[in-house]
Amino acid sequence: MPRNKTTFINLLVELPWWVSVLVSATAYVMMAYVLPSIQTDNQITDAVFQAFVIPAPYIAGLILLAAPFALLNTRRKAIQLDTQRNIQTVRDLHWRNFEELVAEAYRRQGYRVTEGGYGADGGIDLELRKDDLVTLVQCKQWKTQKVGVNVVREMFGVLTAHQANHFIIISSGTFTQQAIDFAAGKPIELIDGPKLLALVNDVQVSPQVTIEKPKVCPKCSGELVERTAKRGPNAGNTFYGCSNFPKCRYTE
Known part of the structure; x- marks a missing residue:
C-alpha cells in the first residue's frame, strides 16, 4: 500500500x-x-x-x-488484536490496521518487527527478525479476490533482491492454486484467512476468535466466498459465490 x-x-x-x-x-x-x-x-x-x-x-x-502517544498507540494495537473475533472483523479493518494486526501478532511470537517504510509500492510491509533470520512480509487484505501467482512471483523476486531468509504473504482471503503451486518448495509461506485467524487466536491474551469451516461449493468443491452484488435488483446485498468464478458460477 x-x-x-x-x-x-x-x-x-x-x-x-x-x-x-x-x-x-x-x-x-x-x-x-x-x-x-x-x-x-x-x-x-x-x-x-x-x-x-x-x-x-x-x-x-x-x-x-x-x-x-507511543504508549497509547501500543495499547491500541494490543486491544485491536485481542478484540478480533472472526474473519469478517479482520476484513473490516482499514488496510493500515490490517498490517498493524499482523505486526502485533508476530511481535507476540517474539519477533522484532519493523513496520512499513520499504517503498511506495508497499512491496514489503513488515520485516521480522529472530535468531539472525530475516523474514519479509507482504499483507494483502483482499476480501473477495484471490491472490494470484503474479503476486507470489513478484515477492519471490523481492526476497531474492533483499537476500532475506523467508517471505510471508498474508491475505484475509485466499490464494489461487497456481500461486500455491509456485510457492511450493520455495522459502515463501502463504497464509490465507483461516490460517491468519489461527495465528491471531494463538497470540490473543484471551482467545476470542471463532474459526469457521469454509463453505464449500457443491458443484466444484471450491470455496464459497462472500461477495456484494454491484448491480441488479439485489445491488448492495451480500451473497456467497464460488471462488472459481467464472469457471463455476454457483451462488447462494
Whole structure:
C-alpha cells in the first residue's frame, strides 16, 4: 500500500514509548553538556556549540511528548488484536490496521518487527527478525479476490533482491492454486484467512476468535466466498459465490 512520508515524531510514536524517553535524554545531554564542552580552534564553531544549551530543554521536551502517544498507540494495537473475533472483523479493518494486526501478532511470537517504510509500492510491509533470520512480509487484505501467482512471483523476486531468509504473504482471503503451486518448495509461506485467524487466536491474551469451516461449493468443491452484488435488483446485498468464478458460477 502507498505510504506517506514518515516524520521523525511519527516514527517515535510507532516505536515503544521508552525509545522517546531515551532519545530525549540523549538529545538533552548532547546539547546541554557534550557539545558545549568541545573546544576547537574556530571561535564560530565554539559559539555554535555553546548556543545549543539554550534550545536543549525545549527540543528534549518536544521529543519526550511522543512517549505518551507511543504508549497509547501500543495499547491500541494490543486491544485491536485481542478484540478480533472472526474473519469478517479482520476484513473490516482499514488496510493500515490490517498490517498493524499482523505486526502485533508476530511481535507476540517474539519477533522484532519493523513496520512499513520499504517503498511506495508497499512491496514489503513488515520485516521480522529472530535468531539472525530475516523474514519479509507482504499483507494483502483482499476480501473477495484471490491472490494470484503474479503476486507470489513478484515477492519471490523481492526476497531474492533483499537476500532475506523467508517471505510471508498474508491475505484475509485466499490464494489461487497456481500461486500455491509456485510457492511450493520455495522459502515463501502463504497464509490465507483461516490460517491468519489461527495465528491471531494463538497470540490473543484471551482467545476470542471463532474459526469457521469454509463453505464449500457443491458443484466444484471450491470455496464459497462472500461477495456484494454491484448491480441488479439485489445491488448492495451480500451473497456467497464460488471462488472459481467464472469457471463455476454457483451462488447462494
